[in-house]
Amino acid sequence: MGRIDDAREAFLKKDSQTVLSAHTEKAIHQAIHHEEKHLTSFNLPEIILGGQDGLVNVLGVILGVAAATSSSQIVIVAGLAATFAESISMAAVAYTSKLAEADYYQSEYEREKWEIDHVPTGEKEEIRALYENYGFRGKILEEIIERLTTDKKIWLKVMMEQELKLEPVDRKKILPIAVLVGVSALLGSLIPLLPFFFLSVKPAIIFSLLATAITLFGVGYYKAKKTLGRQLLRQGIEMMVIGMASAMVGYFVGSLFKIPQLP
Known part of the structure; x- marks a missing residue:
C-alpha cells in the first residue's frame, strides 16, 4: 500500500x-x-458497480422468469442471456463513459492552454480570484500568482484542478477498468443463477434469494469497512434491502404474467 x-x-x-x-x-x-x-x-467503486449491477439485474430477470414458468431450463437460458448481455453492456458503458471523461478533460485542457496563450491577463485574474477565496491578500497573493504563472505546466495544472475541478484520466487504464467492471458484472450475475443448475425452480428461488442477500450484505459491509470504518451492519443491511427490493420487482412482474403448465 x-x-x-x-x-x-x-x-x-x-x-x-x-x-x-x-x-x-x-x-x-x-x-x-x-x-x-x-x-x-x-478499484473498489468499479468492482461494486459491476458486481452489484450484475447481481441485482440478473436476479430480477431470473425471478421474473421463474415466477412465470416452472422450467429450470428456461430460467437458465434467460439467466445466461441476461448475464452475458449485462456484463458486456456494463463493460461497454464503463469504457465509453471513461473515454468521454478523458476526451472532455483533453478538450478543456486545450481550451485553458489556448486562453493562457491568448488572454494571460484574464487567466491570471482567475488565479487571483481562486486564491482570494482561500484568504490570501496583498503581497502574498501577488507572489503566489507570480510563482504559479511563471511555469505554464503548473499554471495549467492549477486551472484544471482548482478552477474546473477536473482530474486527468489515464487512457491506458480505460480498457482495464472496463474489463474489471465487465468481469465483476459477470461474476455477480452468476451468483443468483447457479442454484437453478442443481435444483428445481422453487427451491432454487429460495437459494438464489439467500445467496444474493448474503452477497449484497457482504459487499455493503466490506464497502463500509474500507470507506467509513463504522456502521458496518447498517451499510450491509441497507445495500441488501435496496438490492433485494429492486430484484423483487422482476418476481412480481413474472407473477402477473405466469405461464400455465402444459399438460
Whole structure:
C-alpha cells in the first residue's frame, strides 16, 4: 500500500502511530511525485458497480422468469442471456463513459492552454480570484500568482484542478477498468443463477434469494469497512434491502404474467 492507503487505514482504525508515519516529511514528498498512482489504485467503486449491477439485474430477470414458468431450463437460458448481455453492456458503458471523461478533460485542457496563450491577463485574474477565496491578500497573493504563472505546466495544472475541478484520466487504464467492471458484472450475475443448475425452480428461488442477500450484505459491509470504518451492519443491511427490493420487482412482474403448465 502507498501513503494515502496507509493514512486511510490508520484513520479507519484510529491508529495515531501509523498516521504519524504516513505524515513524515520523507513519506509526504515521496508520495507527491506518485500521486496519480494512489488516486487510481483503489478499484473498489468499479468492482461494486459491476458486481452489484450484475447481481441485482440478473436476479430480477431470473425471478421474473421463474415466477412465470416452472422450467429450470428456461430460467437458465434467460439467466445466461441476461448475464452475458449485462456484463458486456456494463463493460461497454464503463469504457465509453471513461473515454468521454478523458476526451472532455483533453478538450478543456486545450481550451485553458489556448486562453493562457491568448488572454494571460484574464487567466491570471482567475488565479487571483481562486486564491482570494482561500484568504490570501496583498503581497502574498501577488507572489503566489507570480510563482504559479511563471511555469505554464503548473499554471495549467492549477486551472484544471482548482478552477474546473477536473482530474486527468489515464487512457491506458480505460480498457482495464472496463474489463474489471465487465468481469465483476459477470461474476455477480452468476451468483443468483447457479442454484437453478442443481435444483428445481422453487427451491432454487429460495437459494438464489439467500445467496444474493448474503452477497449484497457482504459487499455493503466490506464497502463500509474500507470507506467509513463504522456502521458496518447498517451499510450491509441497507445495500441488501435496496438490492433485494429492486430484484423483487422482476418476481412480481413474472407473477402477473405466469405461464400455465402444459399438460
